[in-house]
Amino acid sequence: QVQLVESGGGLVQAGGSLRLSCSASGRTFSWYAMGWFRQAPGKEREFVAAIEWIGSRTLYADSVKGRFTITRDNAKNTVSLQMNSLKPEDTAVYYCAAASGVPITTRPGRYDYWGQGTQVTVSS
Numbered sequence: 001q002v003q004l005v006e007s008g009g010g011l012v013q014a015g016g017s018l019r020l021s022c023s024a025s026g027r028t029f030s031w032y033a034m035g036w037f038r039q040a041p042g043k044e045r046e047f048v049a050a051i052e053w054i055g056s057r058t059l060y061a062d063s064v065k066g067r068f069t070i071t072r073d074n075a076k077n078t079v080s081l082q083m084n085s086l087k088p089e090d091t092a093v094y095y096c097a098a099a100s101g102v103p104i105t106t107r108p109g110r111y112d113y114w115g116q117g118t119q120v121t122v123s124s
Helices: none
Strands: 002-007 010-013 018-026 033-039 046-051 058-060 068-073 078-083 092-099 118-123
Touching (some): 018 033
Antiparallel strands (some): 018 078, 068 078, 092 118
C-alpha cells in the first residue's frame, strides 16, 4: 500500500505560478512511476505529467509542455509539479498517482494509488 497526500493548490491569477507537492508513505517510493493528473468540472480526468521511477525520464501533456515541470526526491518520498504561466484552462483538481510495474506511463489505468486531490483555480 502507498498513501499519497497532495498539497500546494490554491487560487492564482493567470500568468502566475504554483508548486504542487505529493508526499508518499508506505512501500518503497522509488519502486513507483509517479504521475500528475487533473480533472476539471464536467470533464474526464486527464494526464498532466509523469516521471520515471529512477527520475531521469519525464513525459508531459502537450497542453502543459514548457510550462510545467515534474520532479521527484526519492530520499524524501516526494514528487512535485512546478506550474508556471498558468492559464484559466489549467483550473482543475490535481491528483498525484503512483504506478507499479512500469518505468513510466501516461495511462491512468496503470496507476495503482491515488491521492485525494488538491484544487487549483486560475483566475483571468
